[in-house]
Amino acid sequence: MLRINCPYCGVRDHEEFSYFGDATKTYPGLEKENHAAWVDAVYTRNNPKGEHFEFWQHTLACRRWLVVKRNTITHDILEVMPARNRPIGATQPAPYNGPKASKGANT
Numbered sequence: 001m002l003r004i005n006c007p008y009c010g011v012r013d014h015e016e017f018s019y020f021g022d023a024t025k026t027y028p029g030l031e032k033e034n035h036a037a038w039v040d041a042v043y044t045r046n047n048p049k050g051e052h053f054e055f056w057q058h059t060l061a062c063r064r065w066l067v068v069k070r071n072t073i074t075h076d077i078l079e080v081m082p083a084r085n086r087p088i089g090a091t092q093p094a095p096y097n098g099p100k101a102s103k104g105a106n107t
């Protein structure tokens with residue numbers, strides 16, 4: 001049985017949590033020339049073997065976002081931390097500030 005030690009609620013069955021993928025992924029800037037990089041970031045999935053950081057949400061309790069360090073071979077959970085405390089290169093996409101003004105693009 002897979003059990004996750006939520007930092008806010010304590011040890012719970014994994015069925016209370018939802019998996020949201022790779023927590024090490026980085027996202028490109030929102031510039032138009034990064035379209036291909038965004039397609040890759042959104043749709044390409046790695047299948048890492050061994051220790052890996054994953055986003056999980058405790059959806060049936062506190063609803064907090066967590067990062068779980070899990071061994072994908074043994075399924076052992078090695079560490080659980082609040083998502084904001086993740087020590088790795090995972091970043092959130094840059095905030096969207098609306099379309100950039102362009103001069104004469106559609107005139």
Ligand SMILES: [Zn+2]
Pocket residue numbers: 006007008009010058061062063064
């Ligand atoms: Zn929780």
